[in-house]
Amino acid sequence: MMGLLALSLLVQLSIAHGALTKCYTDQAAWAIDGYCLEIVLIELNWYSARNWCAHRGGDLAEIRTHTLQDSITQHLRIRNGGKNGFWIGATDTDHEGVWQWLHSPRQMGFTNWSPGQGPNDHGFIFGGSLEDCAMIRTDENYEWHDGPCDGVIDSFHYSFICQYELTKATLPPPITTSTQTTKTINTTAYPDEVTEQVITTTESGVIIG
Structure with missing residues (x-):
């Protein structure tokens, strides 16, 4: 349990501080809908895969739309490295049979499950109750399957x-600066010098080329 809590904290911190201004230049990465997606051919269990993404500033992909599914499918067709399964960021570990994305408390809207998988899975080898993490199967028309998260x-x-x-x-934001000047005023009514301080505030912006 402590390991899972530590992983969740690491992912939250990485997402908070690891946002990118441009996508990685790796051929296995591309930008779509405000996100950078990256295909990683290393084979890990689901938890370790999350940890790997977190160290790079992200998390496992959440395929919330048909457009995103199509984009991933097209990239996997040419960049799957001969691998059959690719973990994604969906799980039913909180409530058995209720599949959610990692960063949404609501049940999924768009789905692409293979028949008998996900909420309809009644057991493969270990039974649906132990197959709590989702993947894309390239050998099953790029539909989703569930599998054991810990991959022992x-x-x-x-x-x-x-x-x-x-x-x-x-x-x-503009940088605000203040300059102070001293002005001496002599009058016949008041022979003593009267010093007036004039403070001028200016704003200057820094332009990034």
Whole structure:
């Protein structure tokens, strides 16, 4: 349990501070809908795959739309490295049979499950109650399957797809500076010098080329 809590904290911190201003230049990465997606051919269990993405500033991909599913499918057709399974960011670990994305408390809207998988899974080897994490299967028309998250044996280790939030580079706020000048005024009514301080405030912006 402590390990899972530590992983969740790491992912939250990475997402908060690891947003990208542009997508990675790797051929296995591309930008879509404000995110950078990356195909990773290393084979890990689901938890370790999340950890890998978190160290890069993201998390496992959340396929919330048909457009995103189509985009991932097209990239996997040419960049799957001969791998059959790719972990994505969906699980029913909180409530058995209720599949959710990692960063949404609501049940999924768009889905692409294979028949008998996900909420309709009544057991493969271990039974649906132990197959709590989702993957895309390239050998099943790029539909989704569920599988054991911890992958205690290597045959349940899979490649995965990371998702990173892209942020627009913004100009810094104007820098406010104050300059102080001293002016001496002599009058016949008041022979003593009267010193008047004039403070001028100016704003200057920094332009990033």
